[in-house]
Amino acid sequence: MRLETLATLLSVCSLAACGTTPKEEDPDWWKHATFYQIYPRSFQDSTNDGIGDLQGIIDKIDLFPDAGVDAVWLSPIFDSPQVDQGYDISNYTDIDSDYGTIEDLQKLVEEANARGVKVILDFVPNHTSDKHQWFIDSVNGVEEYRDYYIWANAKTGDDGERLPPNNWISMFKNSAWTWNEERQQYYLHQFASAQPDLNYRNPKVVEAMKDVLRFWLDRGIDGFRIDAVPYLFEDPDLQDEPLSNSTGYNSTDYEYLDHIYTKDLYDTFDMIYQWRQVVDDYTKENGGSTRVLMTEAYTDADKIMLYYGTADGSRLGAHFTFNFNLITDININSTAEDIASSINKWLDGIPEIYTSNWVLGNHDNHRVATRLGPGNIDGLNMVKALLPGVAVTYNGEEIGQEDGEVSYEEGQDPSARDPAIFDQVSRDFERTPYQWDESVNAGFNTGAKPWLPVSEKYLETNLQDEKESNGSSHYKVYQALAKIRSDPILVSGDVEVKAVDEYTLLVKRSNEEASLVVVFNVGDAEVTVDVSADVAEDNSVKIASVDSSREAGSVVDPASLKLDAHEALVIAS
Structure with a gap:
């Protein structure tokens, strides 16, 4: 596909089979929802074997309505050898015994739905485990599965040595190709060598993966978070990728190359549009609430928007693709202007027909309280809650949980199996x-x-x-924010984001009748600011950060508002 063309795109039984048609629900339920990511392995261990499980989530189910969560998203729970903690799937239609059974998942869905909470599964379509029967059959040359993966012949070096087909590099360092002695060919893996890439130029693969979505939809799942979508397609001619010209990397590092042949190819966007059609058709045929697709793509802004769909809305992709700006753009030294710029970059770039979303952290990045400072957690949660669209919480953000302490010997992350880089790259x-x-x-x-x-x-x-605290706590702030997210001002009001001074951020949501404003000192020193242009004299503090001396219901002087270091307020006026 030419680049100019790309640029223009800027239970156990199915509901239908059971003869049950659920009542119609709000099709836009997701547009202002709070999604809560659960890392099941680390959430709650009901069997005391050291690994979190589905029954553990069920045991803690009341956390979600208590925290104001609308939907929970489970990181992978399918059958897996756990080389990459479940992102190496050996069976897409069964639950790994570490986590429980399909019946356990069905019970979780029922218990969550009974509390008004929806359940989203992690879909990992780019690759399978090398223990998946599809890959085993492909290695063995079974005709049905021969081309389920990306296979290529070796090249011969000047000295007659066997070489990979091209220079492509894995996300986990070194060549993206591994030699298979039995098949006498190399196979592609953009991640670990135990995670061979599927071949989406094979229509049988495309249909098999659509069937996976339908299988789980039949079991009451409300949608999918789609992992690592930029890597679904590669150049069929296997051309070498050019150097990136980035400094500080060597020839074994992923960043050494410019990935124009292995990432964000046009066919990838089209595949997302096809999956959207699958879930939309399912909802249309079976009724009930909208089944949602969320996509993960660390990529350029114009391509992120393409994962939503075409700019004119003629083809729809993900209901939302994660906005990682507040992870990738800012750090503990960022000013208010840095944060405002990151937020406004997203707001200015997204077409009006699509829904924004805001993400502070996840299982692949240092926790927000560690990355941006524990004193800022309330202010950041306030900003996320007041911005328009979807709010995404990684489990622990609601209590201000920080990174844990893990030694190299205790580590489990396959991307960090070199002690020299463990502290820098491990996601443990x-x-x-x-x-x-x-x-x-x-x-x-x-x-x-x-x-x-x-x-x-x-x-x-x-x-x-934090729940039992006599005073304020991060969790109580989070609960209070959840309660006000249904305010019409936050659902459909105007939005303005700006820096009042170097370290004071202001987020304002308003309509003709009223406004809600976050004023947040992200710095380490006390400041006094004039916010009278945005906060009326007739005002009231709705929510204050943990260390604030202000009480809910108190009035501030907008012309001379003094904020302690890291203090944040939600003010109604």
Whole structure:
């Protein structure tokens, strides 16, 4: 596909089979929802084997309505050898025994739905495990599966040595090709060598993966988060990729090349549009609420918008594709202008027909309280809650949980199996167990060694203490924010985001009748600011950050508003 063309695109039974048609629900339920990401392996261990499971999530199900969550998204729970903690799937239509059974998932869906909470599954379509029967059959030359994966012949070097087909590099370093002795060919893997890439130029693969979506929709799932979508298609001619000209990388690093032949190809967008058609057709045929697609794509802004669909809306893609600006653009030293610029870049770039979303953290990035400072967690949650569209929370953000402490010997991340780079690249730190209370292993289980160590900070930060606190807490702030998100001002009001001074951020939502404003000092020193242009004299503090001296219902002087370091307020006027 030419670049100019690309630029222009800027239970157990099905509801239908059971003869049940659910009542019609709000098709736009997701547009202002709070989605809560659960990392199941680290959430709650009901069997005391060191690994979180589905029954553990069921046991803690009341957290979600209590926190004001509309939908939970589960990181992968399918059959897997767990080379990459479930992102290497060996069976797309069964649950890994570490987590439970399909019946456990069905029970979770029923319990969540009974509380008004929807359940989203992680769909990992780019690759399977090398233990998947499809790959085994492909290696063995079974005709049906011969071309299910990307296979290529070796090249011969000047000295007659066997070489990979081209210079492509894996996201996890080194060549993206691994030699298979039995088949006498190389196979492509853009991630670990145990994660061979599927061949989406094979119509049988396309239909098989659509059938996976239908299988889980039949079991009451409300949608899917689609993992690593930019990598679905590669150049069929296997051309070498050019150097990136980025400094500080060597020839084994992913960043060494410019990935024009292995990432964000036009066919990838088309595949997302086809999957959207699958879920839309399912909803139309079976009734009930909209089934949602969310896509993960760390890529350029113009391509992120293409994952939503075409600019004119003639073809629809994901209901939303994650907005990672507040992860990739800012750090602990960022000014208010840096944050405002990141937010406005997104607001200015998204077509009006699509819905914004805001993400502060996930299982692949250091926790927001660590990355941007524990003192800023309330202010950041306020900003996220007041911005238009979808809010996404990674489990633990609601209590201000920080990264855990993990040694190289304790680490599990396959991308960090080199001790020299472990501290820089490991994703284990943000995946340590959820901190429920002050009991053994922070209440994750009853004493068995967890798969990753519990953070030493659990005695300072845990859900029970924050819920039972006589004063304010991060969790109580989070709950208060959830309650006001249904305010019409936040659902459809105008939005303005700006820096009042170097370290004071202001987010204003308003309509003709009233306004809600976040004023947030992201700096380390006290400031006094004039916000009288945005906050009326007749005002009231709705929510204050944990360390603020202000009470809910108090009035501020907008012409001379003094804010302590990291203090944040939601003010109604």
